Amino acid sequence: MLFSGGMIPLYLIVNSLGLLDSYWAIWLTGAISPFYLIVMRGLFGNIPRELEDAARIDGCGEWRLLLAVALPLAKPAIATFTIFYMVAHWNSYFEAILYLHDQSLMPLQVMLRRLIIQDEDLLGTETADILFSPAVPMAAIVITITPLIIVFPFFQKYFNKGFLLGSVKE
Known part of the structure; x- marks a missing residue:
């Protein structure tokens, strides 16, 4: 359960399910995450067990x-894993270039990569005619991380509790 079959079997499954070129992939x-x-x-x-028995x-x-009992106790862990999932999926790049071939479906991170390394323009044609100043990619990076910066403070109070959850046993 901890180790996946790898990239090729997962690609074959996604392809056989007909999920290529869709966000479902x-x-x-x-x-x-296992x-x-x-x-x-x-x-x-x-x-x-006593808490469960008392509730019953x-x-x-x-x-x-x-x-009423289990989820309130698990709030710190749920908030922590929500942040981890959010950051991982917000920064997903490899899955997009693996499963999506339609340029209109590409996520923000792929477009940001193209803007930063300037090997293609944002429409997907080779050898871009316009070279941006370094300020444009830096502004795009700031715009890209803004949603995470906005959401993080709402989960901050649970993050420290959830991160240390299970580390100290009585």
Whole structure:
């Protein structure tokens, strides 16, 4: 579960499902990280049995137990992994050039790479006629990271708790 089959089998699966040149190819192949899944399973497995029993005595069913007891205890880990997923998918570059061939579907990071190394213009034609000053790629980088900078403070209070979760045992 920790190790994938590799790039070629995953490409063949995406191709056989007919997902090439669609955003689903990127979203589905990176939807679940086995490492984060194992950590979250361990987190939910460490919820004290007494807490579950107390909630059941108070009349909680399975869904209420999940929503009212387990998820509030897991907020720091969920917020931490949300930040990790967000940064990983926001910076995804390789999956896009592997699964997307239509230039209109390319994400921002691919366009940013083209702008920075200036081997192609943004329309995809070889040998760009316009050379940008260094200020243009730097401004594009700032614009690219702005959404992450805006969202991060909302998760900051959970981030430190979630990062250290499970590191100290009593």
